């Protein structure tokens with residue numbers, strides 16, 4: 001009943017979602033507000049038990065949440081059949097517009113070498129970003145071809161993305177149908193990318209030419225169809241109808257939290273900024289041709305969370321606990337035993353006490369955390385704790 005979004009994503013708590021949900025549901029809340037909902041593993045743990053309001057600051061996470069916990073009935077075959085002809089048309093236009101780059105890539109594939117790879121790069125004639133754009137609907141090719149994806153792959157990714165939005169604007173797809181197709185595309189990108197499943201950096205081509213040509217020969221349409229069929233929303237349509245999703249900064253919430261809210265927080269816990277690791281998914285979702293920089297091609301307006309900074313983390317927890325105090329609510333926090341807050345010399349009970357709240361540890365569990373940026377390094381086993389933070393008087 002928890003659903004499935006087959007995306008490669010750091011810090012997944014799917015294995016403990018049921019345990020956390022059980023603890024949170026102990027007090028029989030009328031609604032749970034998931035303040036750092038990510039791709040919705042924890043929110044989905046409440047399927048059929050309690051309505052959820054899920055919040056995340058990033059646009060791609062909000063899209064995934066809307067589909068996973070708040071969508072209507074689905075028909076993946078109809079989504080694919082509707083966009084296929086539009087996809088083929090856009091792909092053909094793009095193949096003409098980027099004929100020079102396609103040819104350079106074919107030469108690289110026929111005789112893989114670092115020099116042939118550099119020729120593909122030179123064929124674009126400008127830096128990655130908007131200046132590489134040749135026609136409407138070429139963002140992924142302009143920003144991320146010949147790095148995270150091959151040129152042909154990037155063209156196919158753009159063609160699916162554009163076919164979905166055209167089908168929606170022409171009334172041939174519903175909002176949910178377009179969203180479902182987009183999420184399958186985001187999932188496919190994490191599986192196809194020449195990177196460790198996130199997008200902090202793409203793997204260098206030098207010394208790995210045969211691996212890269214193999215990766216870039218993989219078909220995007222087939223992978224997209226596969227993800228479309230692997231995806232499952234959480235719970236039933238009836239349960240999903242009672243849920244809500246907001247894209248917002250949870251530390252600056254201006255949406256009203258009804259009654260005495262029961263909140264759940266799974267904030268970032270390392271120096272790894274989610275916006276650096278998932279900028280390709282964010283830009284594909286927003287499709288807004290942003291200013292970008294660095295070899296990783298990051299959007300320059302990406303959100304940087306204070307939870308990932310040694311100098312900002314204590315204040316960030318203070319704001320979170322202030323929200324609990326102001327709303328007279330109850331907050332559950334899941335956080336590793338030795339994470340950024342501890343590196344900054346504080347702890348959950350210390351910060352809670354500072355703002356006049358009480359923190360009670362209610363359970364501890366072990367989790368395998370992926371090591372971001374370390375390629376194929378084995379996940380680290382980390383002790384994670386679940387805290388309840390509430391008013392001392394209760």
Ligand SMILES: C[S@@+](CC[C@H](N)C(=O)[O-])C[C@H]1O[C@@H](n2cnc3c(N)ncnc32)[C@H](O)[C@@H]1O
Pocket residue numbers: 011012013014035036037038039040041042043055056057058061248249250251266267268269274305307
């Ligand atoms: C550890 S992940 C949460 C994973 C989530 N529990 C799940 O089940 O997928 C942290 C999430 O917090 C989000 N985030 C970071 N700072 C935020 C803020 N100030 N407000 C809202 N979301 C934030 C990130 O975008 C990221 O998705």
